[in-house]
Amino acid sequence: MSYALTIEPLGQTIEIEEGQTILDAALRAGIYLPHACCHGLCATCKVQVTDGEVEHGEASSFALMDFERDEGKCLACCATPQGDLVIEAEIDEDPDAENLPVQDYDGTVARIETLTPTIKGVWIKLDAPIRFQAGQYINLELPGGIGSRAFSIASPPSEAGEVELNIRIVPGGQGTGYVHETMRAGERVRITGP
């Protein structure tokens, strides 16, 4: 089941699936909403719902306080629709931004190199080319219930068939720990981006 999501001040209406977050729907439609942690913790993605109801999902009570919920605010990275929605977002018009739609890309880990004692270089050969702008990042899906982690793309946009990620190990981090200790060349992976 899908609903209509209208994003002001752009006045653009896009489709959003039941259970899909506002942020995911916007990014996949090529509309860039500010965001950072994507887990309901930082409040970068806070938007005003001006019409309709949302389910707040995993929004933390620090990032989205009770009075803000009462005022109709929500965190776009966690909020899912309960019907048609209209939101008001702070969208910076960046004249250089191409607003490329976010998509899923499957690929194979082509090689992994130790760049420094704490950083691995991971090259992922994609089944289909990716379009991105310098400075953008992707989400890498990791197996075993780890979930996805965001990493900046280290390779230039001209290399559309293969992305390079430079991944620094985070002490105790499940995602970067997996990349450093378990991931092998030949492994099939999925990335979402840009």
Ligand code: FES
């Ligand atoms: S992006 Fe951090 S709370 Fe949504």
